[in-house]
Amino acid sequence: MAKKNVQTLKSVTIRFAGDSGDGMQLTGSQFTNDTAILGYDLTTLPDYPAEIRAPAGTLFGVSGFQIQFSGQPVHTPGDSPDVLIAMNPAALKVNLKILKDNGIIIVNRDAFQARNLELAGYKSNPLEDESLTGFQVFPVDITTLTKEALKDSSLSVKEKDRAKNFFALGILYWLFTRSMDSTMEWIKQKFKNDPEYMDANIKALNAGYSYALSTELFATSFHVEKAQKKPGKYRNVTGNEALTLGLITAAKKADKELFLGSYPITPASEILHELSKYKNYNVKTFQAEDEIAGIGAAVGASYAGAFGATTTSGPGMALKTEFMGLAIILEIPLIIINVQRGGPSTGLPTKTEQADLLQAVYGRNGEAPMPVIAASSPADCFQTVFEAAQVAFKYTTPIIVLSDGYLANGSEPWWIPPIDSLPEIKVEYAKDPDSFKPYKRNPETLARMLALPGTPGLEHHVGGLEKNESGNVSYDSENHDLMIRLRAEKIKRINDFVKMPELVGPEKGDLLVVSWGSTYGVVRTAIEQLLDENKSVAGYHLRWINPLPKKLGEIIHNYKNVLVPEINLGQLIKILRSEYLVDAKGFNKVRGLPLNIKELRQAILDILKG
Amino acid sequence: MSLDPNSLIDEQKLNVNPENYSSDQEARWCPGCGDYSILAQMKKVLPQLGIPREKFVFVSGIGCSSRFPYYLNTYGVHGIHGRAPAIASGIKIANPDLSVFVITGDGDALSIGGNHFIHICRRNIDITVILFNNKIYGLTKGQYSPTSNKGMISKSSPYGTIENPFVPVEVALAAGATFVARTIDREPKHMVEMLTRAARHKGTSFVEVYQNCPIFNDGVYSELTDPKTKKDKLLIMEDGKPYIFGQDNNKALNWNCNNFEVMDVDANTDLDNLIKHEEHAGRAALEFMLVSMTINPDLPTPIGIFRDIKMDTYEDLLIKQINDVKALKGEGSLEQLFNSGNTWMVNGK
Numbered sequence: 001m002a003k004k005n006v007q008t009l010k011s012v013t014i015r016f017a018g019d020s021g022d023g024m025q026l027t028g029s030q031f032t033n034d035t036a037i038l039g040y041d042l043t044t045l046p047d048y049p050a051e052i053r054a055p056a057g058t059l060f061g062v063s064g065f066q067i068q069f070s071g072q073p074v075h076t077p078g079d080s081p082d083v084l085i086a087m088n089p090a091a092l093k094v095n096l097k098i099l100k101d102n103g104i105i106i107v108n109r110d111a112f113q114a115r116n117l118e119l120a121g122y123k124s125n126p127l128e129d130e131s132l133t134g135f136q137v138f139p140v141d142i143t144t145l146t147k148e149a150l151k152d153s154s155l156s157v158k159e160k161d162r163a164k165n166f167f168a169l170g171i172l173y174w175l176f177t178r179s180m181d182s183t184m185e186w187i188k189q190k191f192k193n194d195p196e197y198m199d200a201n202i203k204a205l206n207a208g209y210s211y212a213l214s215t216e217l218f219a220t221s222f223h224v225e226k227a228q229k230k231p232g233k234y235r236n237v238t239g240n241e242a243l244t245l246g247l248i249t250a251a252k253k254a255d256k257e258l259f260l261g262s263y264p265i266t267p268a269s270e271i272l273h274e275l276s277k278y279k280n281y282n283v284k285t286f287q288a289e290d291e292i293a294g295i296g297a298a299v300g301a302s303y304a305g306a307f308g309a310t311t312t313s314g315p316g317m318a319l320k321t322e323f324m325g326l327a328i329i330l331e332i333p334l335i336i337i338n339v340q341r342g343g344p345s346t347g348l349p350t351k352t353e354q355a356d357l358l359q360a361v362y363g364r365n366g367e368a369p370m371p372v373i374a375a376s377s378p379a380d381c382f383q384t385v386f387e388a389a390q391v392a393f394k395y396t397t398p399i400i401v402l403s404d405g406y407l408a409n410g411s412e413p414w415w416i417p418p419i420d421s422l423p424e425i426k427v428e429y430a431k432d433p434d435s436f437k438p439y440k441r442n443p444e445t446l447a448r449m450l451a452l453p454g455t456p457g458l459e460h461h462v463g464g465l466e467k468n469e470s471g472n473v474s475y476d477s478e479n480h481d482l483m484i485r486l487r488a489e490k491i492k493r494i495n496d497f498v499k500m501p502e503l504v505g506p507e508k509g510d511l512l513v514v515s516w517g518s519t520y521g522v523v524r525t526a527i528e529q530l531l532d533e534n535k536s537v538a539g540y541h542l543r544w545i546n547p548l549p550k551k552l553g554e555i556i557h558n559y560k561n562v563l564v565p566e567i568n569l570g571q572l573i574k575i576l577r578s579e580y581l582v583d584a585k586g587f588n589k590v591r592g593l594p595l596n597i598k599e600l601r602q603a604i605l606d607i608l609k610g
Numbered sequence: 611m612s613l614d615p616n617s618l619i620d621e622q623k624l625n626v627n628p629e630n631y632s633s634d635q636e637a638r639w640c641p642g643c644g645d646y647s648i649l650a651q652m653k654k655v656l657p658q659l660g661i662p663r664e665k666f667v668f669v670s671g672i673g674c675s676s677r678f679p680y681y682l683n684t685y686g687v688h689g690i691h692g693r694a695p696a697i698a699s700g701i702k703i704a705n706p707d708l709s710v711f712v713i714t715g716d717g718d719a720l721s722i723g724g725n726h727f728i729h730i731c732r733r734n735i736d737i738t739v740i741l742f743n744n745k746i747y748g749l750t751k752g753q754y755s756p757t758s759n760k761g762m763i764s765k766s767s768p769y770g771t772i773e774n775p776f777v778p779v780e781v782a783l784a785a786g787a788t789f790v791a792r793t794i795d796r797e798p799k800h801m802v803e804m805l806t807r808a809a810r811h812k813g814t815s816f817v818e819v820y821q822n823c824p825i826f827n828d829g830v831y832s833e834l835t836d837p838k839t840k841k842d843k844l845l846i847m848e849d850g851k852p853y854i855f856g857q858d859n860n861k862a863l864n865w866n867c868n869n870f871e872v873m874d875v876d877a878n879t880d881l882d883n884l885i886k887h888e889e890h891a892g893r894a895a896l897e898f899m900l901v902s903m904t905i906n907p908d909l910p911t912p913i914g915i916f917r918d919i920k921m922d923t924y925e926d927l928l929i930k931q932i933n934d935v936k937a938l939k940g941e942g943s944l945e946q947l948f949n950s951g952n953t954w955m956v957n958g959k
Contacts, residue, residue, distance in 0.1 A: 475794025
């Protein structure tokens with residue numbers, strides 16, 4: 001047995017890439033689960049085409065999955081992979097430009113035939129010319145070797161071929177000196193009803209590992225150091241899973257049935273899928289006839305006393321707009337989740353973007369103030385939706401929760417909070433007919449009095465027409481002015497309840513970076529690096545965009561410059577400029593991908609240089 | 611509508627006087643509007659249902675009809691245009707103990723809300739949908755609607771409409787509503803019966819009410835209401851009875867070669883040989899043939915119950931499914947939820 005030369009690393013970024021039928025998402029998520037169980041911190045980014053099975057071998061059919069893991073806190077899936085697994089020429093071509101210098105490339109040499117090379121637009125075979133100079137290339141006949149390993153199997157040639165992703169995974173486990181136990185266990189569970197597949201996948205996995213071991217494929221294998229994480233129980237979650245868990249938890253803490261009204265849309269559908277599994281948790285899911293009915297039913301359910309929620313993405317938000325206005329004038333608790341994707345229109349359905357912010361904050365007819373909260377990481381989606389629920393009931397208001405395609409599909413370890421550490425969500429309903437008025441308000445929060453249908457003596461009307469305090473339709477001009485101001489003031493008062501974001505860096509200085517949503521990891525990483533280099537830079541990451549933090553106006557003027565990085569053409573920046581008359585600069589890349597740390601660092605350094 | 615057996619015991623809670631269902635809001639429809647009649651009949655029906663007043667929820671969309679909930683002192687939601695079925699579905703699914711009505715109009719239900727309307731019928735949620743059909747947009751002051759007669763002159767069709775109208779009952783039947791009926795504003799007793807039957811039906815029930823708009827479409831149903839013509843033009847369908855109509859009850863429908871034809875009847879006619887109305891048969895061919903008479907000038911327009919069949923309701927099936935999953939997996943708790951999936955421990959130093 002060859003002796004391992006083991007090199008120790010702080011953090012590693014790996015990218016799996018192949019045809020959308022090559023099973024790269026599965027391979028990536030298996031590696032991720034294993035990484036999580038080993039106790040590393042990690043962040044992942046799946047990156048797949050909109051077509052379910054795009055034509056094989058084409059550039060646009062390439063499906064990717066990236067993971068960064070480390071013993072230190074990891075905030076992003078990594079800018080540039082250290083290791084690329086490319087199952088065909090297209091996967092190599094698409095991903096080569098982001099690979100680190102001297103990075104490792106493991107390719108399936110079998111796939112580098114004339115037809116595939118042509119589909120990928122290669123004039124000559126890159127494995128045979130000079131084009132991969134500067135990288136460590138490891139061509140492996142993955143298809144042939146997998147077939148060979150499965151020669152005794154009764155599976156068809158095509159079926160055997162599908163096990164090659166496990167062969168590739170086996171190679172990686174050797175490279176990172178990992179045990180394969182948890183993946184073996186997973187295969188056994190997953191294919192317990194298909195012994196042929198189970199056997200084939202296990203054999204392929206073992207074959208890949210043995211191949212790397214016995215051929216001494218790599219001169220070095222890697223060990224990534226582990227460090228202590230916050231003690232407690234963890235689970236790896238995607239953003240969509242965390243939203244699901246958060247919704248169920250908030251409903252339980254409010255002692256309410258959860259009602260989800262939703263219509264399938266990428267990348268939000270998983271929340272509907274997940275919640276419909278949890279019927280035994282007092283969850284009712286209603287797959288509506290369209291986006292409009294999804295929110296409409298949720299409004300009805302909330303009115304009738306359930307915890308009402310609706311989930312969608314950009315185009316669905318556009319359709320739900322009118323109902324949001326109704327929820328605002330009804331002043332009814334409601335959670336509206338927008339998992340943003342590339343727009344406008346159908347745009348880039350499977351890619352991430354932050355371009356629905358102005359739609360969320362302003363996009364309705366009339367003066368329609370809507371609280372907006374944005375999650376900052378996959379696991380943070382849990383806390384975000386929980387906090388939104390607290391506010392929705394305390395202030396009797398609908399709330400928009402913004403996630404995005406990156407958070408939805410990306411994953412990271414979630415520190416599972418002790419159940420008792422999560423507060424109960426108090427919900428009050430009127431009981432006394434003598435004092436009941438539908439629009440009588442709590443003097444502190446300005447929340448209105450809610451009464452549930454079915455309560456004797458509290459029969460009343462609500463609706464989209466302007467009302468006076470007693471719930472009757474009122475066309476009185478002074479009353480309308482008053483109600484508009486009350487609804488706006490109520491949303492401002494949410495600041496009395498929610499915590500202000502933490503300022504990272506010095507309280508005064510040359511540059512403040514104000515960010516929101518899923519750019520948190522990239523921005524935080526860049527700022528930490530620059531603070532280590534003694535740069536005069538600070539970061540303020542917003543959680544609530546409406547209302548904006550009370551002290552932001554004060555904070556923002558303590559710096560000579562303000563930079564606002566966003567995955568849009570500058571939306572938060574417009575709000576900040578109009579609120580605080582500040583000459584903020586934007587850093588905007590709208591590529592359907594997370595921002596790049598290196599590029600952001602450069603933008604910050606350019607401003608600091610002046 | 612489902613009855614709560616517990617609340618039935620407490621007779622004191624029931625308000626039996628129609629005026630007990632009047633709100634303190636003055637109805638603001640035009641003088642002579644058919645909506646007044648519907649409101650009056652509804653106030654008679656509600657106290658008879660054996661359901662406490664606080665359990666009624668009236669949900670409406672937008673339009674003249676949709677002001678209806680304000681004039682009843684039950685729970686009421688005045689929603690947005692066309693979307694009342696969506697709101698009502700959420701209410702009923704969240705709390706099946708409530709007795710939920712949707713009040714809508716021809717434009718509200720069949721134009722802007724067409725999608726929601728067909729899907730509430732399809733799902734068979736136990737909700738009663740009352741559609742006030744005046745064949746015109748009234749609140750926006752007189753544009754043609756999806757039920758306006760072809761060729762109708764209106765503000766938005768000065769040279770006559772070129773669109774084929776929907777027949778609301780036909781849409782409801784096709785979409786799978788389990789109770790489908792039609793009545794008319796000038797026949798209060800008939801309307802009371804239809805509304806009562808619809809309210810008591812378990813599943814989505816649909817009642818089209820022919821309603822005159824005296825301002826923008828006056829007289830659209832005059833043939834069916836004028837004493838001189840109505841006996842010849844209006845057919846009142848009654849379960850188990852032959853289809854008799856005409857000034858002196860001298861006409862009947864005969865079923866011949868998959869078609870209805872009109873035949874003369876007199877004292878000597880053997881009525882037993884005539885085809886009889888079957889509300890509960892659920893035979894699509896007959897239901898649709900009856901409804902097709904609506905637009906046939908040679909045949910009378912039928913009112914009454916087209917369909918009344920039993921089928922599991924959405925909410926009953928949902929609750930059953932929830933109970934089945936609970937029986938299989940146990941009642942879910944946060945402890946379970948937080949320990950599900952691949953979890954691992956990180957121990958403190």
